[in-house]
Amino acid sequence: MRSTGGTTEQSPHPIRRRTVLAGLGAGAAAALAGGCARGDSTASIPGTTSLANDNATWDAGYVAAGRELKKLTGYALRPLSNPNPTAYTQVTQISLQTTKATDLIKWQSGYNLKQLARTGSLSDLTGLWDAYERKGWVTRSLRDAMSYRGAVYGMPLYQSYYVLFYNTELFDKHGLRAPETWEELLHNAEVLKKSGVTPFVATQSGNWPAYEWFEELVSKVDPVFYADLIAGRARYTDPQAHKAMQIWQDFMKKGWMTPADFDQNNGPAALKTGKVGMFLHGSWQSQGLAAAGMKPGEGFDAFVLPPVDSSTKRSVITEAGVLAVPEKAVSHDAAMANAGNWLNPSVQRVWTDFLQDGSANPQAVTSNPVLARLRKRALREHWTELPRYGQSGPPNLMQGNTDDLGAFMTQAMSSEATLRSMASRASKEWAAWNKDES
């Protein structure tokens, strides 16, 4: 090592060292500039529209549906997935403000969509929606969840039902059938419990599942009350909500529900092995059950929870994902063309075949026999379709109330305290939302 003591000593190779340093500096600057440069993943590629989404396992489905779209519009779908939903939300919200927004985005319906629409970053799709309605390719009941201030900002990506999946073999073994009445449901649960099977999957693990039983029980006690509750017209402390919570409490006390930290990812396996009897979840879970080796209609079947009182109108909780077109989409015209053809039955057929779930187009055929039967019956008997709880109010309200329900499920809060807390949050958050709107 060369001595550094001599202050006057000249380096024999000053140029070389400087060159190296300069080279390193230039390299670092280039790397930094490259890193700061805008990515080209959203750049326009002829014949395609990019689609940002938070579920990479659906990429194959988007590509297949895109092939059908290309026949109609000339543009296929190019999925860009970010598998972490929280990161996806952040990245998408930021990218909408840039000039390189993706052509289409997957979003949640209801107030999550409204919150995004009111920033002015989404395109008005009212004309496309009206055309769909004229063709009978979409039901009017979905429009509210896709609109903000009367204008439509999203197209339904799919429409799931909240159902109770069950293992047909297990039901046969115990001489049970899908319940038509509340009493039959209670009977099934009692029989299963006596046989050492936990009747229902219920969990707060992952946060949002905490509201699944709340929305089911409230809507099955009184669907009109549920609709009023989520619209802010009824109160959480009203008798119907108390009744629903009492039923829930009773189920938990009897040991009819899984522990509150049950991992829903294990639901299909638990159903298959007969550890649990009935699994309340969105119908998109069909894919998971099929992956666990159960065939729809043979290995597993599903039913919608019957009303608590047989005189109450039947209802079903639905969930619709949304396709929206950012105002600053790189290929805006192409994106609008694809949004305007997404609900075409030929596209929906390929899409729902992949998803094994329902289409928002009532004319599209659902290939999953379990779901096809339920949807047919719902249409025939005019069941009330109600939106999923999580997207049916200002996001802060839903998030806070879901946390409260999680606390209730672990007995950290009584049903009365839970409802009181939810009611007080509702009045506060609705006031904040309405103030923002005025």
Added chain:
Amino acid sequence: MTSAVDRRPTAAPSPVPPPASPVRTPPRRLKDRLAGAGFLAPAVLLVAALLLTPFAVTVYRSFFGDGRVSSFTWFTNYGLFLSDPVLAKSIENTLMWVVGTVALPLVLGLGIAVMTNQSGWSRVARLLVVLPYAISGSAVAVVWNFILTTDGAANQALQALGLGSFAQGWLLEWPGNTLVMIVANTWQSTGVAVILFLVGLQTIPPETLEAASLDGADGLRKFWYVVMPQLRTVSVIVVGSSLVNGLKSFDLIWVLTQGGPGRNSETLAVSMYQETFLALRPGAGAAVAVVLTVIVLLASWLYLRRQLTPKGA
């Protein structure tokens, strides 16, 4: 490193350095200063761009509301610490984490280091304790999740041993869930404390121990009066890093409970994330971030200032 031995006052250095000779250090020329600034610039720019600017923006944001039109609201977001029971509990949990993550690794780390500071089988035992430190926080959380869920290994083991009445939802009830997570964290972080204490033990001059023995000091007295004072610097590092780790605990909690159920196991770091990204209240989240940063800086400064300042300075 200062020790009890070499801290004896010798020839005290003059508090005022001798005046520099004008011949040896000529006034710095502008070119030199520029060159110095040039060398400093990359580091300063990086710290400014990646640390100071975001911090300044966060402080600024914390004074604005979270409505659709974000208006200046003074200290309203900071007032949430008084009015929001979730944030009050978050502070309570953070304090539990700090106490747990400082005391347990310190006591266990020192104990294990002393007991395994020999050759032979104790080396294997030491390796087993240190090994979890090599695993990432999230992976540790996933493993503990298998153990702690109601259907998990802990309850199954209790039932197999006929102790089914002790089986419970470990992650479901407060404060139990926070306590078991602190235990899980200790399982991992004790390893680094053991390594640091071992390094400390091995740098103790054997003469001091021999001298103590000759003076008749037995095991415990020798440990307390001779070994412990020489481990002071290591203890300062272990406590200091544990303090900061305890205050910023996030990954283990996020994977195991996501701060739940009902936000009852949140620490300030989890609350910051919850408020900003899940409740979409960036103003409130920024206030939590600022408070957390101030607490971490203050705690570190107060502690290190007391511990690392040379005596008499």
